[in-house]
Amino acid sequence: MESLAVFFSARGRLAPRAFAAGAAVVYATAFLSPLLISPPVMLRAGLVPFALVQAIAIWCWFCLHAKRLRDADRQVGVAVAIAVLYALAVILFLLLVALIMPFGDAAQTARAGDVPALPVLIATLTAEAGIFAYVAAAILALVVAPVPVAIGFSIWAATRSAATSSARA
Numbered sequence: 001m002e003s004l005a006v007f008f009s010a011r012g013r014l015a016p017r018a019f020a021a022g023a024a025v026v027y028a029t030a031f032l033s034p035l036l037i038s039p040p041v042m043l044r045a046g047l048v049p050f051a052l053v054q055a056i057a058i059w060c061w062f063c064l065h066a067k068r069l070r071d072a073d074r075q076v077g078v079a080v081a082i083a084v085l086y087a088l089a090v091i092l093f094l095l096l097v098a099l100i101m102p103f104g105d106a107a108q109t110a111r112a113g114d115v116p117a118l119p120v121l122i123a124t125l126t127a128e129a130g131i132f133a134y135v136a137a138a139i140l141a142l143v144v145a146p147v148p149v150a151i152g153f154s155i156w157a158a159t160r161s162a163a164t165s166s167a168r169a
Contacts, residue, residue, distance in 0.1 A: 016160070
């Protein structure tokens, strides 16, 4: 149970090596979560599994970064800001997918071999040249923007040295 505290509790400190391992797990989870917006999953559960996994990943990301920043004797405010921006990006992405992906009777034609929603979303954006495509492309850019910021911040946090014993007291 203590190993889960690394991911779900924002209290305490975390060494760079443990932080890097935990961050790799969180990023892998977030990277694989778009599989949850495939038509078979969306037919049975909608967007809830994707949103739930993303919410958990954001919380775990924040907890890891808060601990690492405390260990490096830094403030956690930037981690809060990046987590909030990423959460807003996920909400925008969910809204965009909800607008483009078919639900109801149209979704009943989806088979288990259908492609995930992300390629459908990109194909829709490139096929249409109307105002919706431009707005959706701008929203998609806003969705993607926090990802390199979060990765860069993770690298920065991992490279901070631990605070000395006197600074921790």
